[in-house]
Amino acid sequence: MATTTHDEFEDKFHHVALRHERSWVFIAVAMTAVLFIVAVYLVVHDYGLVAKTTRFYANPDTPATLADFQGTGIKQTGPSSYNVYEMGRAWSWTPGTGTPITLPVGSHVTFYVTSGDVLHGFEVQGTSINLTAIPGVVGHVSYTFDKPGTYYIICNEYCGAGHQAMIGKIVITGAKQS
Amino acid sequence: MSAVLSPAARSVPTTREIAGEKKMLLAFWVTGFLALMVGIAIGVLQSSNYAGVDLYPYLQPFLKSYYQGLTMHGVLNAYVFTFFTISGWLMYLPARELKLRPNMGLAWFTYALMLVGTLMAAYAMFDNSSSVLYTFYPPLKGSAWFYLGITVVVVASIIPLFVVLEMRARWKKANPGKLTPLVTYMSATILLMWLLAALGAGSEAVFLLDPWSLGMTHTINPLLARTLFWWTGHPIVYYWLMPGYVSIYALLPRQAGGKLVSDPLTRLAFLLLLVFSVPVGTHHQYMDPGISPMIKGVVTALTLSVAIPSLITAFTVALSLEYAGRRRGGKGLMGWWFALPWKDPSVAAQVLALVTFIFGGAGGIVNASWQLDNVVHNTLWIPAHFHLTVGTMTTLVFMGVSFWLLPHLTGRRLYSAKLALASVWLWFVGLMVWGFAGHWAGMDGVPRRAWVSGLPHDQYMQLYGGVHPALIMVGIGGAIAALGAVGYYVVFFGTLFGRKDAKAMVEIPFTEVIAGPEGSTMSRIAEHLGFWTVATLVITLAVYIPVLWPMITHPIHAPGFVLW
Numbered sequence: 001m002a003t004t005t006h007d008e009f010e011d012k013f014h015h016v017a018l019r020h021e022r023s024w025v026f027i028a029v030a031m032t033a034v035l036f037i038v039a040v041y042l043v044v045h046d047y048g049l050v051a052k053t054t055r056f057y058a059n060p061d062t063p064a065t066l067a068d069f070q071g072t073g074i075k076q077t078g079p080s081s082y083n084v085y086e087m088g089r090a091w092s093w094t095p096g097t098g099t100p101i102t103l104p105v106g107s108h109v110t111f112y113v114t115s116g117d118v119l120h121g122f123e124v125q126g127t128s129i130n131l132t133a134i135p136g137v138v139g140h141v142s143y144t145f146d147k148p149g150t151y152y153i154i155c156n157e158y159c160g161a162g163h164q165a166m167i168g169k170i171v172i173t174g175a176k177q178s
Numbered sequence: 179m180s181a182v183l184s185p186a187a188r189s190v191p192t193t194r195e196i197a198g199e200k201k202m203l204l205a206f207w208v209t210g211f212l213a214l215m216v217g218i219a220i221g222v223l224q225s226s227n228y229a230g231v232d233l234y235p236y237l238q239p240f241l242k243s244y245y246q247g248l249t250m251h252g253v254l255n256a257y258v259f260t261f262f263t264i265s266g267w268l269m270y271l272p273a274r275e276l277k278l279r280p281n282m283g284l285a286w287f288t289y290a291l292m293l294v295g296t297l298m299a300a301y302a303m304f305d306n307s308s309s310v311l312y313t314f315y316p317p318l319k320g321s322a323w324f325y326l327g328i329t330v331v332v333v334a335s336i337i338p339l340f341v342v343l344e345m346r347a348r349w350k351k352a353n354p355g356k357l358t359p360l361v362t363y364m365s366a367t368i369l370l371m372w373l374l375a376a377l378g379a380g381s382e383a384v385f386l387l388d389p390w391s392l393g394m395t396h397t398i399n400p401l402l403a404r405t406l407f408w409w410t411g412h413p414i415v416y417y418w419l420m421p422g423y424v425s426i427y428a429l430l431p432r433q434a435g436g437k438l439v440s441d442p443l444t445r446l447a448f449l450l451l452l453v454f455s456v457p458v459g460t461h462h463q464y465m466d467p468g469i470s471p472m473i474k475g476v477v478t479a480l481t482l483s484v485a486i487p488s489l490i491t492a493f494t495v496a497l498s499l500e501y502a503g504r505r506r507g508g509k510g511l512m513g514w515w516f517a518l519p520w521k522d523p524s525v526a527a528q529v530l531a532l533v534t535f536i537f538g539g540a541g542g543i544v545n546a547s548w549q550l551d552n553v554v555h556n557t558l559w560i561p562a563h564f565h566l567t568v569g570t571m572t573t574l575v576f577m578g579v580s581f582w583l584l585p586h587l588t589g590r591r592l593y594s595a596k597l598a599l600a601s602v603w604l605w606f607v608g609l610m611v612w613g614f615a616g617h618w619a620g621m622d623g624v625p626r627r628a629w630v631s632g633l634p635h636d637q638y639m640q641l642y643g644g645v646h647p648a649l650i651m652v653g654i655g656g657a658i659a660a661l662g663a664v665g666y667y668v669v670f671f672g673t674l675f676g677r678k679d680a681k682a683m684v685e686i687p688f689t690e691v692i693a694g695p696e697g698s699t700m701s702r703i704a705e706h707l708g709f710w711t712v713a714t715l716v717i718t719l720a721v722y723i724p725v726l727w728p729m730i731t732h733p734i735h736a737p738g739f740v741l742w
Contacts, residue, residue, distance in 0.1 A: 028489040056732035125623035128552040136734030139467025156556035156625035160741025
């Protein structure tokens with residue numbers, strides 16, 4: 001590939017191109033710098049939806065035996081804050097699939113999520129709650145339910161033949177408090 | 179310079195030797211496109227699934243479930259089609275550019291190994307023993323045939339690197355002090371990037387999956403395996419895209435009647451893609467526990483940097499096309515666009531691929547942004563995104579390339595230019611419709627890879643009824659693209675078995691450049707590929723050691739599950 005046959009048209013075009021090239025590279029770098037700053041800002045000012053690690057377990061069957069994951073799996077931790085201990089198994093969410101998780105509007109909920117078998121995806125439709133359920137790791141995310149209604153928990157990580165039917169329910173009751 | 183006596187000149191291949199090389203590339207492309215044909219046929223079932231139409235019951239006992247179909251769709255399209263076409267392409271083009279004969283023994287060995295690996299994996303997918311999808315996340319457990327087959331294919335895909343480096347070394351010896359010609363430079367960069375990328379899934383397969391599936395180990399660390407998978411799983415998209423870039427940078431401008439605007443800027447883009455694409459795979463795991471938020475922040479920043487070479491590509495390629503359009507008499511702000519040779523199916527395919535790629539790239543910036551990814555992670559948004567990128571920048575570009583490459587390889591005339599043009603438009607429109615609708619449905623929380631049409635109708639409507647118009651569009655888009663594929667394969671086979679034509683012996687449209695590499699400091703710096711490869715490996719390890727450390731110090735022993 002060699003540079004050949006320059007003519008007036010090409011020289012003129014090249015001249016303009018060089019000028020545009022400089023401004024384009026500048027715009028690209030500036031845009032990336034802005035995105036970078038925003039990304040770092042959001043890392044520092046975490047608003048709760050970041051998937052965090054609670055604990056690792058060498059034996060993935062251990063979390064199921066812990067007190068937190070027994071009973072309803074729902075614990076009130078303050079006037080309007082709750083911990084929900086969520087176990088994903090092929091193909092149900094406990095709590096959520098058998099009996100819906102029922103909480104009052106305005107609840108600030110921290111979901112502690114793990115899996116008893118393969119990978120699952122803990123997604124609450126209509127919110128930004130999204131956390132991978134991994135056997136042997138308990139992760140957590142927080143979210144405040146400001147609107148009453150029924151929210152569906154959907155498994156969004158392939159987990160076998162019943163994956164599409166691995167659905168749970170969160171019912172947020174009452175009127176919105178001002 | 180005594181060009182006649184230089185070793186490079188003496189090893190110029192004869193017509194007969196070139197015929198052998200053409201046969202080699204034809205074997206790679208025909209095998210790859212046959213895999214794609216099966217993959218696309220199954221793809222129609224996937225898109226109609228989202229529209230609420232379950233076609234799988236009609237395919238018993240051939241295909242037992244949506245998930246078996248999806249596994250085959252993913253493996254055949256994303257691995258088999260790409261690995262075959264890319265491996266052949268990246269060995270053949272540099273050989274023609276340098277006018278050297280590649281190591282044909284190694285080239286055919288690559289082909290044979292890939293074929294064996296593909297047949298092993300195909301067997302394990304057809305008997306439904308390995309419906310683990312193309313991401314094969316353990317502790318779901320497929321058969322050993324599946325993992326060993328994929329291992330063999332990945333190992334084979336590394337060999338073309340040595341074929342290209344050996345040719346480059348021979349050329350440099352004969353041309354001391356000269357910069358590597360552009361296409362060879364691009365090919366070597368892609369394959370070096372792929373070598374570093376393949377270390378992740380390669381070690382996952384060899385150290386975790388193969389021994390586990392053979393019964394040598396009883397448990398597996400699902401988080402570690404997944405992290406090693408994504409070490410490869412992100413840069414693999416660049417391994418898919420960049421061979422398409424070779425055509426749009428170095429061949430398309432000539433086909434469109436123009437020249438490449440800047441050779442140094444092209445080298446810079448490829449170099450940045452090498453450096454930025456390997457360390458960032460963890461961004462596929464923003465939603466995973468077990469990885470510190472600090473690392474996720476670093477990965478976000480690094481991932482967004484990949485936008486720089488992509489924006490350089492947008493600039494250089496668009497300007498080269500503008501040059502071509504103005505040469506052809508296009509006036510005004512956008513006149514050059516309409517002056518492009520739109521009747522040429524090869525040009526149309528590649529320019530349309532670039533159009534979809536604008537939307538693909540914009541969506542990619544959303545995925546790369548940690549907090550925005552929360553909303554779309556593992557929803558239909560994601561496959562919609564990569565059908566606009568890999569489904570076009572690789573697939574549609576290679577479809578376009580095949581319209582001149584098949585005549586070039588076989589000496590037969592293109593079956594029907596009109597049908598070829600119609601097929602690329604249908605593919606483009608189909609993928610745009612499905613891509614738009616899939617992004618929309620994904621934002622509303624429709625998950626990816628779910629057999630939603632297998633749900634009772636009431637439940638399907640309760641969960642996804644709110645975006646049913648979008649989901650119907652997904653099905654329609656898939657059907658339109660499939661029509662395009664039917665047209666494409668008529669042209670494909672029509673050309674392969676068509677009439678010989680002396681005029682069909684097309685030359686490879688290597689493009690000329692306006693600003694060459696000579697005298698450019700950037701090109702000189704970019705030339706040291708060994709240094710840049712080591713630098714990339716160092717950056718990759720610097721990012722990955724803190725990611726992998728907690729996983730290695732807190733090992734998880736999970737048993738395997740077969741749940742389909």
